Amino acid sequence: MNVKYIFLILLLAFILRVIFCFAVPIPIDKDSSGYNTLALNLISGYGLSYDKVNPTLFRGPVYPLFLAGIYSIFGYNPMAARIIQSLLGMITCMIFFYLARLYINESLSCQVLTTIAFHPVLIALSSSLLSELLFTLLLGLSVIVLTNAFSKQSKLFYFLSGLLFGITALTRSITAYFVLFLLFTQLIFNKNKKLILNHICLFLCGQLLIIIPWTVRNYAVSGKFCPVATGGGIALWLGTYTPGRGYDLGMSPKAYQKYEEIVGKGQSYTTITNDKKLFKASLENIKNDPIGYLLLMPIKFQRMFISSYSSFFNLHQIPLSYYIKDTTLFFKNPFSLLWKVLMLVLSVATLVLGIIGVWNIRYDINRFFPLLTVIVFFIIFHTFTFASARSGIPILPFLLIFVIIGVNNIFSRSSSI
Secondary structure, three states, X not given: OHHHHHHHHHHHHHHHHHHHHHHOOOOOOHHHHHHHHHHHHHHOOOOOEOOOOOEOOOOOOHHHHHHHXXXXXXOOOHHHHHHHHHHHHHHHHHHHHHHHHOOOOHHHHHHXXXXXXXXXXXXXXXXXXXOHHHHHHHHHHHHHXXXXXXXXXXXXXXXXXXHHHHHHHOOOHHHHHHHHHHHHHHHHHOOOHHHHHXXXXXXXXXXXXXXXXXXXXXXXXXXXXXXXXXXXXXXHHHHHOHHHOOOOHHHOHHHHHHHHHHHOOOOOOOOHHHHHHHHXXXXXXXXXXXHHHHHHHHHHHHHHHOOOOHHHHXXXXXXXXXXXXXOOHHHHOHHHHHHHHHHHHHHHHHHHHHHHHHHHOHHHOOXXXXXXXXXXXXXXXXXXXXXXXXXXXXXXXXXXXXXXXXXXXXXXXXXXX
16 A cells, blocks of 8 residues: 555656646746756857856756756757656655655655655746756765665765765755765764774765866866865855845845955856955955854844745745735735745744654654754755755755654654654
């Protein structure tokens, strides 16, 4: 019966995602437009470039190559890409079902599968031509192998998990730094320091084996060292510039004006030179206003986990705050407001129940260490740098595992995890 149930849920997950893609094809703009341009230039023979002349260092190659592969088979057809992403969404459900099964019983794992399959944000993600969906899938696979490395204390699995984390780093560069956090936490919580160092070295070797060829490419096209991609400077600067409240440039005129003072009017933050300028300016921001920087952290944490996710449903034209300022907007577009509020409530409930779930496994925390390490790493990284609703998407399925644990403990539906 479980096999039939799993198959049915996976089929429904795919169908719902395809329906959403046709019903709400998210416009290709901003970041998705950039990925689209890179993919089209790749299949036209211009390499990973925005302008067909200068190779970019701003993006890792995995997601543009993914889109380029689809376009080379089906022609320029964004809907084909969305349908393929719907299939990836279904596979992601299966991956996290398997991941959950490594930690909890089959009954709870089926609940995790159902929750991920029908979560509105994870359904909507298939329609956006952004790297988050592919990245989440790869991150889930990476953590499955890392979990086996922990449980089996296997040198091979540590090396293989490093390989997979290397691929995720070339999708979104944030995971290139995960090895440092993994080493730090292991040295604190594990008494066998020598064994830990051996395992982390194997992990690092696997990751470097994937990343180094891309680093060599970056040096060949720029003459400068860039391990994966630029962009760290602007992310850190936005997250430390207190007058901008941690918003991106398009949402904060103050931040945009100050940004142009740092890098020059009309200059891009994607170059290595400007990346370094912004990084130095970030350190000055922290030095000049350390209290303000610390006060931004809870705000950035809230943005990661508490959101109406309007852009994923193409409802971002009227921000939620506008409905408070102008009550007549509700009568003009009541569905938009109701959906935003529903998603806001869902995000709050997910966070609260996830925290309850983590609290319930506190006496078995060593077994859940790989899951918790990934979640905590993302939280720390983004609260110290830049955070938005998109920042929390890749760890949402991980959090939903703890949500199910929390819900079942509240209602006592399962006697054991």
